[in-house]
Amino acid sequence: MPRGLIISAPASGTGKTTLTLGLLAALRARGLTVQPFKSGPDYIDPGFHSAAAGRASVNLDTWAMGAEMIGGLIGCAADAELIVAEGSMGLFDGVAIDGECGNGASAHLAALTGWPVVLVLDTSGQAQSAAAVAKGFALMRPDVRIAGVVLNRVASPRHEAMLRAGMSEVGIEVLGTLPRQKEIEMPSRHLGLVQAGEQAEMPRILDTAARFVAENVNLDRMLEIAAETTMTGHTASIAPPGQRIALARDGAFSFVYPHQLDGWRRAGAEILPFSPLNDEAPDESADICWLPGGYPELHAGQLAAATHFRAGLRSFAETRPVHGECGGYMAMGSALVDKEGTHHEMAGLLGLVTSYEKRKMHLGYRLATLQAAMPGHAAGARLRGHEFHYSTILDQPDAPLAEVVDAGGAAVPETGSRRGHATGTFFHLIAEATR
CATH class of the missing domain: 3.40.50.880 (Class I glutamine amidotransferase (GATase) domain)
Incomplete structure (x- = not known):
């Protein structure tokens, strides 16, 4: 099975999708076969993933799906060189009562698969305090590994230096820093607004995101921290409603x-x-x-x-x-x-x-x-x-x-x-x- 990682964050709106799309597009530009997944039930983001990766993105949902089904869906990506899964909401956010094999949180998917988490932090309005957030996430669950952080919306070189100092103090690796850049902010994607197939600017957005991520994130290190998948399952087959x-x-x-x-x-x-x-x-x-x-x-x-x-x-x-x-x-x-x-x-x-x-x-x-x-x-x-x-x-x-x-x-x-x-x-x- 290919190695994988999960892009997650403390909350929605922190830049997960921008990083995921840029990473998919940048690695694809390097000639790698990258398989995207989406944690949870969202059906808009996978369309954008597919445009960036050149192959269909699939939902993996620990509330709705059993472990066998999740393993089978991951098994369909056996020909990929890397798996990149985008989380939903905050890393530990899910429903109160577990479903088939979890509560729908991205953390449950990370625990099931063994994929390390890259935590995207919106650092607007804070400096060394961002390290306390990262450290807290690293300690929350022993079966979920925070491999490092990507610092988003960094205001200046001085801001970046303070953020890096804080992360160094608590032993959290910085995998990249993304300066504020409005031109690649994604259009609102949810519920009747913009889908990937309807976005005329998608090629430009993906190209810009790929260059932005390649210039500001250590892609080689991202490849190194990806981990082997720890679960398997049969290839998913669903009883069709008709022939x-x-x-x-x-x-x-x-x-x-x-x-x-x-x-x-x-x-x-x-x-x-x-x-x-x-x-x-x-x-x-x-x-x-x-x-x-x-x-x-x-x-x-x-x-x-x-x-x-x-x-x-x-x-x-x-x-x-x-x-x-x-x-x-x-x-x-x-x-x-x-x-x-x-x-x-x-x-x-x-x-x-x-x-x-x-x-x-x-x-x-x-x-x-x-x-x-x-x-x-x-x-x-x-x-x-x-x-x-x-x-x-x-x-x-x-x-x-x-x-x-x-x-x-x-x-x-x-x-x-x-x-x-x-x-x-x-x-x-x-x-x-x-x-």
Whole structure:
């Protein structure tokens, strides 16, 4: 297995993604094959990783996935020369109750894999005190090794000297110092704003980030501190919902976890993509239609005008299963109200009506117990997933698909819906629960 490391930090917004992208792009420019991973359920950052590394970034989630599945997903990267995983939130931040093999924190992934942590510190407004933060993180868990720090947003050579003096005093290695530089700050990447595939400036951003990191981080030392992976597992294979899967795939329906599609293919399924935005209907030869998450609210008018797509989807659902996740679920509903308050007719397979006129954030892990079967999963199955959207539910008249709780066990009102062959959920499926 290739050696690996984790880029983490004390908190969000400290520069993890900038360092990760720059490191991936810089090492790729050296001719290395680098495999990116993302700790946790975030599905925006992996798209940026993939653009930088030239190969798909995969989520590794210790709350939703078992150790066997995580090991199997890592095993798919056996041809890489180095693994670079980006953490989520702060290093030790996760839910209160453990899931399949941890609480979702990047620290749990580090402990499972044996990958050392490179801690990114935002040093704005502090000097030697940053060393106390680094030392505290180094002592927090004996099974998580802090290999060194990258000091971000360093104001001046004098500031850097004080920071280095503090780190030397507590025995923390400095792997690099990043001066303040606005031109490579990433655009806001979350929830309907900017995805990697929609970012026209991405080549320039990656080139700038690669040069910035190569000039200010000791790349040779980063390669040296990477450690062998201490876990293994079988190559992940996920039971597909059908043999031939019609998959909506365009700017409105852009998100499926990479491990899910790869797992379906490994199990022998054939994926037949189609574009609702181009008014395409699902392939008639398909056994099942899957509408992924995405941003239908940004294209609601175009979807409402896509009469061939909507008629084709309704015809398909008369005889075969159709399932939607989050944005796909909304598009299967009766109507969607955009942020201006305009009412757009959707496919009408379900009675769901959602609105973005008054945004309300729904965020967190979900554990769902199916009350009825959905494509690929029998009634009674327990599914682990993640919900993240800003829509408000105006009407949800159909039978609930599942009993849903959050990671703490509290009931969640977004139960999903079912009617005939149509099913949908607000959460994105990560894995079927094994315990």
